Amino acid sequence: MSSDTTAAHGHAEEVSVWPLVISAGILFALPFAFALQFVYHNGLMAALSLGLGVPMIVLGIVGWTREAIGTAGPAEGLTPPAMGWFILAEALIFLSFFATYWVLRLSSPAWPPEGTPEMPILLPAIMTVVLVSSSFTIHWAEERAEKGDRNGFLKWLLISMGLGVAFLAMSATEWSHLIHEGFVPGSNVYSTSFFSITGFHGAHVVVGLGIFVAMLIPALRGTLSDGLIRSGSMYWHFVDIIWLFVVSQVYYW
């Protein structure tokens, strides 16, 4: 169903349904659901829209990945440089958030602003250790993959995924703790920056874990896709480096 070829102009025409499915899914899951919930206050329709969009995105990504495994074209080796360009764009997102945070903080009459509880000190340190070690483990996984050692690769990949999940769990614990203390995104300019920056970083960890899953599935079936592994590992290192900025600027400064 996914990919097939048709004779036209005497050449094979390549088609794929998944890009369209993913785009439509994004349209329902993000703008429609958000606007229905927050602009038009229609929770039921928002839930329906989200319920329609998210499965479309998931289905699209699964179909796309399956299709891509079968047909590794010339692009396979070009994934890492493309990931490099993508990381440049991602870095600018974080730079914008940090720049905003710096301006808000430096122009604020008092810091921390009123309504800020005592911020945890130990937990971010543990989170840093966890995330930095996951950068090492994914590097080792990549090394194993280059040597063609599938079992070694799987072992280190799973450990990295475990570390990533542990990081997210700690992040979630911390968020819920702060929210219980009344520190919510709307509390003041610090909470605004804090929740946006850690939230966006957390979202990137989730995406990184998604890429790990995309690396895991073909590996379980016996194929190691080199370009994907290298670019996935690049992305994870990037997420890790961004965390160092998050922890130094938002937590400990």
Add this chain to the structure above:
Amino acid sequence: MATLREWIFTTDHKKVGILYLIGSIAAFGVAGIMALLMRAELSAPGPTLTDNPTDYNVWLYFHGAAMILGFQIPALTGFLANFLVPLQIGAKDVAFPRLNALSVWLFYAGIILALMTFIIPDPPDVMWTGYPPYSEISVGNTAFYSFTVLLLGFASILGGVNFLTTITFMRAPGLGWNKLNIFTWSTFAAFILQLIFVPVLGTAVTMIMFDKYLGTHFFTPDQGGDVLIYQNLFWFYSHPAVYVILLPFIGIVFDIVATFARNRVFNYKMVVYGGMGGIVLLAGEVWIHHLYVTGMPDWLRVGQMVTTLLISVPVGLLFIGLVGTLYKGSIELKTPMLYAVSVIFLMLIGGLTGIPLAMTALDIHVSDSYFIVGHFHYVMAVSGTFAIFGGVYYLYPKMTGRMYNETIGKISFWISFVGVNIIFFPMMMAGLAGMPRRYWDYSQFEGLEGYHQIMSVGAALIGIGFFLALINWIQALFTGEKAPDNPWGSRSLEWTTTSPPGHGNWPEIPKIAPEWHPYGYGEDAPDPVGGGSLSPAAARERER
């Protein structure tokens, strides 16, 4: 003809490019109708078409947002880049065809969202800038504005990743960097800018949404937020966005001018490294000139004045390249060439009015007046649109395999050319006479009615001109003569394949002869494809 299914699910760069063209022309049409509505409203003082100023704001919002984000950027970096770049570098397709298809459908999602402005309750009314605090307190649906920007921006970023990789790694064997067409270079430069700057705009509009709907305080002054941060983030993208538009449109103008003047590009390396490289380097250092009147220290104003003036140097190099290419060329004024030459003229007016605007002393007085509106329509809106139209005419035979009607093409060009000058030159004069921008009613100002009436006539002319062009394109699809493979006699690689090119563009990837150059016009100019492996098109040409 390919089936509908092959169009919708296609991953072929040429079909993706044409899908971009259809979507962006649709956006152009609706945004153009908004402009006509505004001009009709302004044709007389006081309420004419509508009694509700919010209607005017919604038209203004849609006109700006759709023209820039829905028409110009997708038409240049979507349609032209997709259709032309793989053909110009001798590649079978882009590096990531499926990602390319995702880009185009995200672009369509953005267009759909933008068009929903007309059917949803409380449509967005925040101009294309979405400045807080208004965008955060307006009853309009600012979320749709933000998401339109985010979807189109994400499509652009994916396109950028794809094209930078394609141009770097997928050039045909023997096609060195110094043999790239100017258009391919300009796409490369424009996408570097997109990758650096689009994420910043995306972040800014996300913050607006967070503020308005999730209660954060980025831009709420009473809670310690700062609206000026938004203006800085917004213009940090949106000034370079001008170059994202300028670079590809000047790139396609270079290709058209070289083809129809039968001449090499004058000072190729100066144009590429000095002109385009200079713009890329300076693009990110000038945005603060959009904030001259919103309050900043004087030393910053002076610094920004210097960088803004400095950017006229690389733009000037591009002009020298264009005029030098025309000089002693054997010029043939076909429709694409008319558009290309008119771009040189229109951009000169726009560029020369931009230099005084860079001066703080003058800018403070004409800020937010029609002078600014006239200036940026000349330098970006009209020049870019004319270059896109020239590009569509230029590539029409290659895209469709048919020729458009030359007479209608020329008539429609002259009508729109006269129209744009009738509207935008008086617009600058009205600005100097005191007409502020964004007003839906000017009855409180004396003596501006004449300007507005002339402008409204010009708008009607542009409408007719562009409508004729559209009719020409649609009609030629069915009744146009069959196009030869290289109707313009260009030396460039994209004309060596069939019209329209089949899937994969060439039977096999062309090998480039060492002495060939895309602008190598002259007596003994070699064929692009050397080593005895002539493309079928070139072989057929030779047999004749």
